[in-house]
Amino acid sequence: MELNLPPDYHDILDYVLIEPEALQSRIKELGQEISDHYEGKPGLILVGILKGSTLFLTDLMRQVATPHAIDFMDVSSYGAGVRASDGDVRILMDLHTTIENRHVLIVEDIIDSGHTINKVLRLLDARSPASLQVCALLDKTERREIDVPIAFRGFAIPNVFVFGYGLDIDEYYRNLPFIGVVKPGIVITDSVST
Ligand code: PRP
Numbered sequence: 664m665e666l667n668l669p670p671d672y673h674d675i676l677d678y679v680l681i682e683p684e685a686l687q688s689r690i691k692e693l694g695q696e697i698s699d700h701y702e703g704k705p706g707l708i709l710v711g712i713l714k715g716s717t718l719f720l721t722d723l724m725r726q727v728a729t730p731h732a733i734d735f736m737d738v739s740s741y742g743a744g745v746r747a748s749d750g751d752v753r754i755l756m757d758l759h760t761t762i763e764n765r766h767v768l769i770v771e772d773i774i775d776s777g778h779t780i781n782k783v784l785r786l787l788d789a790r791s792p793a794s795l796q797v798c799a800l801l802d803k804t805e806r807r808e809i810d811v812p813i814a815f816r817g818f819a820i821p822n823v824f825v826f827g828y829g830l831d832i833d834e835y836y837r838n839l840p841f842i843g844v845v846k847p848g849i850v851i852t853d854s855v856s857t
Contacts, residue, residue: 669835672827675849680825681818681842686800687722689817693798694726696815697768706765706793707731710758712738712783714837715772718829719800719817723770734760738779752782767792768815772829773801776808784811801825801842818842 701707709727711720713735724733737756767787774780780797788795798815805822820842826832827839832849 672836675845677844677846679841680844683840690722691726693815698728701729704766708765709733709768709770711735711770715829716770719772720770734758752779762790762792764793766794769797771799774799775803775806777811780811781809
């Protein structure tokens, strides 16, 4: 199958919601909060939820002074082309690390309905970690369907469709250094989906 290039991001960007400088400045603060909270606690592990959290995790970990490991889980909540979680959350790839007696901090790019993080929390809690907390860059509170505890939160955002800085549109645009809002009515075809 022949693939077409996706549109230039300028053609789908309505406006920039969070500038790169604001992202990095807040991530620095989050790193300080996390460092303070886990100071003196051995066995910290940051768990990134693929794929949206990748940029956030790699920037955040550079701001966390507490010695820590990283690991990843791949969890799918949205079907290809679907823009809302329906609560049907699938674990596509589990951790490589045993987390019993470790301090686990789950790192997410965005919490929307809450179903994804709720499922991950229940799964990891059953493995008897020393502690289990959530760090989310973006919190779309208006969309919440299930209550989830967020210990470290970057930004509360309105109910708009965002992309960039790890968040995709049909797998593209994760590399953009800002959080942007998609123009209303944009549909992207010839996508690469997983
Ligand atoms: C997104 C995001 C969260 C989840 C949040 O992941 O990264 O994991 O959806 O939605 P929820 O709160 O409604 O469950 P997605 O499944 O789009 O995968 P991706 O990170 O690979 O883009």
